[in-house]
Amino acid sequence: MINKIVESVEAAVAGIHDGATVMIGGFGSAGQPAALIDALIAQGAKDLTIVNNNAGNGESGLAALLKARRVRKIICSFPRQTDSQVFDALYRAGEIELELVPQGNLAERIRAAGAGIGAFFTPTAYGTDLAKGKETRQIEGRWYVLEYPIHGDFALVKAARADRWGNLVYRKTARNFGPIMAAAAKCTAVQAEEVVELGELDPEAIVTPGIYVKRVVRVTREIRADSVKAA
Amino acid sequence: MDRLNRDQMAARVARDIADGAVVNLGIGLPTLVANHLPKDREILLHSENGVLGMGPAPAPGLEDHELINAGKQPVTLLRGGSFFHHADSFGMMRGGHLDICVLGAFQVSVRGDLANWHTGGPDAIPAVGGAMDLAIGAKQVFVMMEHHTKNGESKIVERCTYPLTGMECVNRIYTDLAVLDVTPAGLLVREMVAGLPFDELARLTGVPLLREPQRAYA
Numbered sequence: 001m002i003n004k005i006v007e008s009v010e011a012a013v014a015g016i017h018d019g020a021t022v023m024i025g026g027f028g029s030a031g032q033p034a035a036l037i038d039a040l041i042a043q044g045a046k047d048l049t050i051v052n053n054n055a056g057n058g059e060s061g062l063a064a065l066l067k068a069r070r071v072r073k074i075i076c077s078f079p080r081q082t083d084s085q086v087f088d089a090l091y092r093a094g095e096i097e098l099e100l101v102p103q104g105n106l107a108e109r110i111r112a113a114g115a116g117i118g119a120f121f122t123p124t125a126y127g128t129d130l131a132k133g134k135e136t137r138q139i140e141g142r143w144y145v146l147e148y149p150i151h152g153d154f155a156l157v158k159a160a161r162a163d164r165w166g167n168l169v170y171r172k173t174a175r176n177f178g179p180i181m182a183a184a185a186k187c188t189a190v191q192a193e194e195v196v197e198l199g200e201l202d203p204e205a206i207v208t209p210g211i212y213v214k215r216v217v218r219v220t221r222e223i224r225a226d227s228v229k230a231a
Numbered sequence: 232m233d234r235l236n237r238d239q240m241a242a243r244v245a246r247d248i249a250d251g252a253v254v255n256l257g258i259g260l261p262t263l264v265a266n267h268l269p270k271d272r273e274i275l276l277h278s279e280n281g282v283l284g285m286g287p288a289p290a291p292g293l294e295d296h297e298l299i300n301a302g303k304q305p306v307t308l309l310r311g312g313s314f315f316h317h318a319d320s321f322g323m324m325r326g327g328h329l330d331i332c333v334l335g336a337f338q339v340s341v342r343g344d345l346a347n348w349h350t351g352g353p354d355a356i357p358a359v360g361g362a363m364d365l366a367i368g369a370k371q372v373f374v375m376m377e378h379h380t381k382n383g384e385s386k387i388v389e390r391c392t393y394p395l396t397g398m399e400c401v402n403r404i405y406t407d408l409a410v411l412d413v414t415p416a417g418l419l420v421r422e423m424v425a426g427l428p429f430d431e432l433a434r435l436t437g438v439p440l441l442r443e444p445q446r447a448y449a
């Protein structure tokens with residue numbers, strides 16, 4: 001029997017090793033798997049490379065992981081925000097490495113990893129500082145930049161509903177990077193607000209097929225850190 | 232001469248967005264355009280975090296923190312709207328499926344180079360978001376900005392001194408003084424605010440401008 005349901009957030013993040021590349025879903029706090037991040041902080045893995053759109057907001061979630069000094073490098077598109085004080089301080093002190101990637105290149109590099117693409121040419125960032133030193137090519141009159149995939153050792157993703165095969169559906173704009181990160185990591189752990197029986201998710205509407213998911217833990221909406229904060 | 236205020240600029244941009252257009256409004260000044268879209272036109276707003284058919288801000292108390300725009304503010308979804316993941320969202324841009332994006336800018340060059348993501352200052356923490364993807368992706372790139380910096384320097388320049396967002400990507404510039412098209416021959420002034428002579432606009436801009444038979448900027 002296939003059963004990807006685990007009983008605790010601790011079990012969901014087990015095995016994340018020092019130096020791992022961990023993809024974390026979310027766009028700001030929407031879709032951020034706060035309970036799994038808290039479990040990762042408690043688990044203690046360090047020297048992590050984190051892939052996320054941002055670099056933490058406020059003091060909780062990803063910002064708390066940064067504050068705990070577990071992150072060696074962050075790959076993201078938009079670190080600087082009004083409430084990114086934790087990242088800002090580490091960056092100014094030279095205590096965290098930043099790989100800044102245009103958001104669409106970030107998404108496509110993650111997608112490429114999950115889809116087995118070795119590299120791809122994209123027009124984004126051609127002629128800018130973010131393409132410096134990268135291979136370029138003119139294709140049918142337009143210039144492109146060669147970009148490589150970003151593979152994850154682990155992905156932490158938040159979903160609205162999941163079943164024991166790991167099929168997922170998301171909620172509104174909390175979907176964002178979840179589906180592509182789930183496919184790009186060797187081990188994807190999901191915190192789902194609801195776990196349902198096989199067959200309850202409409203097969204025509206499943207967004208992430210279970211093949212991409214290793215672990216699912218139920219984290220109800222009421223106890224999510226970000227929803228408590230938002231209320 | 233009367234400079235346009237921010238809402239007047241937004242209304243002017245909105246007038247050029249046709250019925251049926253799919254549009255991405257950048258963070259900051261361009262967001263105001265949403266408030267001025269003509270009511271008799273059906274215009275689809277795209278948000279890079281995975282929304283097509285974005286609606287206005289919800290009433291107080293009805294915010295959903297899992298339904299936000301690229302600026303991370305709560306929004307709503309129109310009937311018929313859809314959600315999708317980030318790679319699809321940026322595929323829509325890169326693939327040329329968006330009709331228009333409206334972006335703010337630090338500088339635009341006479342060739343249509345855009346600088347809007349980073350001042351390049353030694354102390355500045357860089358953040359790019361989706362700006363570079365939007366700049367090269369939409370069929371038409373509109374820039375909406377004040378004509379001058381707070382120090383009175385023209386933001387329309389021969390060559391951008393700030394780091395580039397995209398090369399030769401801007402089609403049209405809307406400022407508080409004028410509407411200009413980027414053409415192979417140079418910057419063509421389409422409209423100017425009332426009471427502003429062409430020669431004065433050229434002096435205030437500091438780069439060569441082309442003129443066509445004038446229309447009032449209203």
